[in-house]
Amino acid sequence: MANFLNYRNIDFKLNGQNFYATQVSLSAQASVSPVVLSDGSLLNYAPEGAVVGSLGCEFYLTGSLPSFLNITGTDENSITANFAGVSITGVYPKSISFSVEPFQPILLSAEFDWYGNVKVEDFKEQSVSSRNSKEVPNYIASAFKSYLKTDTIFQSFSSGPTGPTDNVGNITSFSYNASADRPAFYKIDEVTPFRVGKLNKTCEVSLSSNSLGKLISINGKNASTTIYLKDFYGDALTTFAISGVLNSQSYEVSEGQYLLANASIQQTVTETKTLV
Amino acid sequence: MSYIISGLNIQNISEYDPSQQYLQYDIVDFQLITGRSVYPSYTGLGNTGLAFWFNNDLLEDFQTDSNFLVTGWVNKVQLSGNLYQDDPDITKRPYVDFNENYINVNANQFLTGTGFNLSSQTLFLCFNAAPSAANDDSVNLLQIDKELNFSNSGYLKISGEDKLGSAKIWLDDSSYNARCSIYNTPNIITLVQNPSPSSGPANIKIRQNGFEIGQYNNFYSGWMSGFLSLSGNLNSQGVAYYDLFSFSGALSETEINYYEKYLFEKYFTNGGLYFAKQNVPVSEACSPITYTGQSYWTQDIDDLFSLNYGSNASFSAKLSALNFGDGYKTNISRNINSLNASFNLEYDGLTDKQAKALIAFFENTPEAPVKSLYEGYRGVNINLFSPYKQNAELYFLDINHSTPYNNINKVSIAAESLFESNLNYKGMFVELDEKNIRTYSNTLSNFTYNDVVYFESSDFNKRGYYFYTGTDTTSRISPTNNPTGANSYFTKDFYFKTDIDYNITEKIRVITNELNGSTKQYVKDGINYNVLEFDLAFTKRSNKEALAILKFLDDKAGFKTFNYTLPQPYNKTITVYCPEWNHTYNFYNNNNISVKFIEFKGAAILETDFNTKIDFVS
Numbered sequence: 001m002a003n004f005l006n007y008r009n010i011d012f013k014l015n016g017q018n019f020y021a022t023q024v025s026l027s028a029q030a031s032v033s034p035v036v037l038s039d040g041s042l043l044n045y046a047p048e049g050a051v052v053g054s055l056g057c058e059f060y061l062t063g064s065l066p067s068f069l070n071i072t073g074t075d076e077n078s079i080t081a082n083f084a085g086v087s088i089t090g091v092y093p094k095s096i097s098f099s100v101e102p103f104q105p106i107l108l109s110a111e112f113d114w115y116g117n118v119k120v121e122d123f124k125e126q127s128v129s130s131r132n133s134k135e136v137p138n139y140i141a142s143a144f145k146s147y148l149k150t151d152t153i154f155q156s157f158s159s160g161p162t163g164p165t166d167n168v169g170n171i172t173s174f175s176y177n178a179s180a181d182r183p184a185f186y187k188i189d190e191v192t193p194f195r196v197g198k199l200n201k202t203c204e205v206s207l208s209s210n211s212l213g214k215l216i217s218i219n220g221k222n223a224s225t226t227i228y229l230k231d232f233y234g235d236a237l238t239t240f241a242i243s244g245v246l247n248s249q250s251y252e253v254s255e256g257q258y259l260l261a262n263a264s265i266q267q268t269v270t271e272t273k274t275l276v
Numbered sequence: 277m278s279y280i281i282s283g284l285n286i287q288n289i290s291e292y293d294p295s296q297q298y299l300q301y302d303i304v305d306f307q308l309i310t311g312r313s314v315y316p317s318y319t320g321l322g323n324t325g326l327a328f329w330f331n332n333d334l335l336e337d338f339q340t341d342s343n344f345l346v347t348g349w350v351n352k353v354q355l356s357g358n359l360y361q362d363d364p365d366i367t368k369r370p371y372v373d374f375n376e377n378y379i380n381v382n383a384n385q386f387l388t389g390t391g392f393n394l395s396s397q398t399l400f401l402c403f404n405a406a407p408s409a410a411n412d413d414s415v416n417l418l419q420i421d422k423e424l425n426f427s428n429s430g431y432l433k434i435s436g437e438d439k440l441g442s443a444k445i446w447l448d449d450s451s452y453n454a455r456c457s458i459y460n461t462p463n464i465i466t467l468v469q470n471p472s473p474s475s476g477p478a479n480i481k482i483r484q485n486g487f488e489i490g491q492y493n494n495f496y497s498g499w500m501s502g503f504l505s506l507s508g509n510l511n512s513q514g515v516a517y518y519d520l521f522s523f524s525g526a527l528s529e530t531e532i533n534y535y536e537k538y539l540f541e542k543y544f545t546n547g548g549l550y551f552a553k554q555n556v557p558v559s560e561a562c563s564p565i566t567y568t569g570q571s572y573w574t575q576d577i578d579d580l581f582s583l584n585y586g587s588n589a590s591f592s593a594k595l596s597a598l599n600f601g602d603g604y605k606t607n608i609s610r611n612i613n614s615l616n617a618s619f620n621l622e623y624d625g626l627t628d629k630q631a632k633a634l635i636a637f638f639e640n641t642p643e644a645p646v647k648s649l650y651e652g653y654r655g656v657n658i659n660l661f662s663p664y665k666q667n668a669e670l671y672f673l674d675i676n677h678s679t680p681y682n683n684i685n686k687v688s689i690a691a692e693s694l695f696e697s698n699l700n701y702k703g704m705f706v707e708l709d710e711k712n713i714r715t716y717s718n719t720l721s722n723f724t725y726n727d728v729v730y731f732e733s734s735d736f737n738k739r740g741y742y743f744y745t746g747t748d749t750t751s752r753i754s755p756t757n758n759p760t761g762a763n764s765y766f767t768k769d770f771y772f773k774t775d776i777d778y779n780i781t782e783k784i785r786v787i788t789n790e791l792n793g794s795t796k797q798y799v800k801d802g803i804n805y806n807v808l809e810f811d812l813a814f815t816k817r818s819n820k821e822a823l824a825i826l827k828f829l830d831d832k833a834g835f836k837t838f839n840y841t842l843p844q845p846y847n848k849t850i851t852v853y854c855p856e857w858n859h860t861y862n863f864y865n866n867n868n869i870s871v872k873f874i875e876f877k878g879a880a881i882l883e884t885d886f887n888t889k890i891d892f893v894s
Binding site for chain 1: 288584585587628629632661662682683684773776778815816817818861862863864865866
């Protein structure tokens with residue numbers, strides 16, 4: 001009879017680093033389609049592509065963000081995930097996001113595509129000694145000291161980056177999301193990709209405030225800011241920068257609540273071509 | 277700058293420089309030495325001191341007997357001695373092919389002469405030697421010493437296995453490691469003979485293909501004699517001599533480079549673009565034509581790139597139809613290889629650097645050496661995608677390059693095959709390789725549905741390819757169930773079923789009488805007025821089934837007829853031939869094949885009936 005594996009005994013690592021995850025999900029999808037013959041019989045189900053796996057996790061940031069989670073960077077290399085004692089190579093990060101709400105610890109959510117075979121039948125709990133030997137993290141990113149830099153977030157849309165800035169009120173909450181498409185490329189006769197590229201890299205910051213200055217124009221409103229994630233005691237952990245355009249602005253009030261302005265800043269991350 | 281670079285639509289390609297480091301997929305134009313080449317007799321740089329010069333440029337360079345066997349190789353330097361072969365035994369006279377740029381001296385043939393006395397000289401020899409079959413495995417290139425009894429004086433020879441550390445170049449009894457391949461490829465050996473250098477002993481510096489490989493000190497006096505002989509090879513293939521010339525005195529490095537480059541440009545076919553298949557360190561030893569360099573540089577597309585899914589192949593037969601009326605026809609093949617094959621090769625997910633290398637490779641393909649005096653340039657040797665053959669020769673004709681995002685490129689190359697033959701019983705492109713397709717024997721085991729075997733037989737009707745349609749088994753097949761058995765598990769017929777979504781259109785062949793200003797009248801056009809011509813699709817088929825279908829079609833070569841049972845509601849078995857088909861490899865175990873079948877009126881048997889009614893009227 002198969003054992004039930006307890007949450008607290010399941011190990012989760014990315015590239016050998018411990019990740020203190022509140023949730024991990026692993027799935028695999030095979031794309032197949034039926035082949036029906038002229039006599040009406042079903043021949044088989046033909047594969048349309050490789051088995052593509054998804055890995056999602058939510059974790060507390062306990063140090064600086066590892067470079068392999070820089071979704072909008074140029075690094076396309078795969079990482080290795082260890083889940084329940086099973087190693088998964090060929091894991092490709094594709095998005096990272098988090099929300100900052102007052103007085104809450106900050107939970108980061110990351111999603112990955114993975115390729116290859118995973119021996120799911122070998123899932124097992126980590127040993128007690130292994131669990132006990134893990135280092136207790138000193139820092140956890142918290143909203144208490146983390147903030148979004150607002151003093152120059154919006155430049156005047158008429159005077160450009162050096163012009164006067166719009167006033168921004170008090171930010172009540174904000175969230176960040178960075179994502180990229182990860183197309184896979186295959187050599188003939190192979191079912192795992194030789195390269196997983198990065199396309200359409202975008203960053204987005206959504207924020208709520210009591211005031212966001214003037215209404216956006218047809219070109220949007222240039223915006224640039226930096227998010228500083230710090231632990232409860234103010235020790236800096238990591239930063240996220242965005243420089244894009246605010247292209248949506250909304251206002252909302254409901255019974256018992258203050259009027260809040262919501263906005264979304266989007267950045268398309270590009271790379272200048274290197275001369276070859 | 278080499279003309280090759282200037283002809284490409286790609287920037288940032290330069291001539292190979294051994295003092296530079298290169299990264300994977302870098303491209304260089306290898307021209308031996310950067311700089312100019314100079315004709316040996318060119319005096320524009322001053323008096324060169326050219327002492328003797330032999331090559332094969334002109335008819336006048338040879339003296340021959342009535343059988344065009346060489347009796348003399350004429351020295352291009354006036355008043356300087358020739359090389360002769362006046363032995364009455366004509367088997368010792370070399371044969372010169374005036375369509376080639378070399379003279380071959382083999383077995384016991386020889387050419388000798390005197391009057392080449394040079395105490396100090398710079399000698400250049402360009403040759404191509406086959407390995408020796410003799411016990412001592414050495415190949416003599418030349419000898420400069422009349423004292424033939426003195427076996428180690430004035431000899432230049434090569435020996436050893438053609439690999440780094442084994443291949444040797446000898447001066448007398450001193451050997452030096454060859455840097456480049458010494459057999460079956462042109463080589464340049466330069467000897468700089470200096471009896472009284474400014475410092476050190478008398479020496480002969482030896483270079484191979486521009487690389488100094490050693491110094492022979494205190495050389496034997498025979499090297500300063502005036503006797504020169506090209507001889508002494510027991511190897512029946514002998515040595516092909518392209519060019520041999522010498523200057524009095526020890527030339528400078530710059531001057532030596534001029535003349536080596538002349539020889540390289542004139543005789544070498546392995547120059548041109550090279551592609552780095554891994555990072556290349558700074559080192560002269562890593563030059564593209566050296567043994568070491570072969571680990572770093574390549575001109576083989578399969579060393580750099582692998583095909584991607586989406587690649588496809590198209591076949592069409594070049595046939596001339598001869599219509600006899602009543603729907604009867606025959607097809608006449610226009611030549612002995614009537615099946616034309618073209619391929620669309622997909623390379624996806626390339627970085628900008630890789631795309632640059634592939635596009636440069638494509639643009640450079642017409643610079644390949646000619647196949648022969650009577651043919652065009654050599655095609656690209658490439659390993660095709662399954663189930664097609666490895667090492668096919670294709671001509672790259674068109675390229676399409678698209679880039680959906682930074683540093684992601686897709687390149688599609690349209691290529692055509694000209695030299696594969698549908699007369700080869702092993703197959704034109706889907707080959708009897710004894711791995712995917714096996715020759716049947718009673719000891720053969722492990723059969724799965726759609727397996728293909730070749731059955732050998734002295735009976736023409738029984739010989740050929742059979743397809744296994746029984747249940748999967750790991751055992752051998754009993755004689756009753758073998759391809760020609762009474763209860764065979766094999767078939768030669770087209771048993772594959774098309775997709776459920778098919779469409780077949782028919783057009784009745786009628787004679788139309790247009791009544792002027794009135795109506796039309798249709799009259800049936802003899803018998804067999806509805807000959808079918810239709811397309812069928814076999815989509816998302818496994819690799820195994822695709823191999824079987826493609827082997828069947830490959831074997832029919834676009835013109836051989838076979839029986840086909842039409843799907844519901846026709847259900848009739850007709851005779852067809854397949855002049856065109858197309859295959860796309862979508863993904864592993866997902867292949868699309870589309871075929872065109874044309875009905876052939878007349879059964880696919882040795883004796884058949886033609887029902888045309890012939891009236892004899894007196």
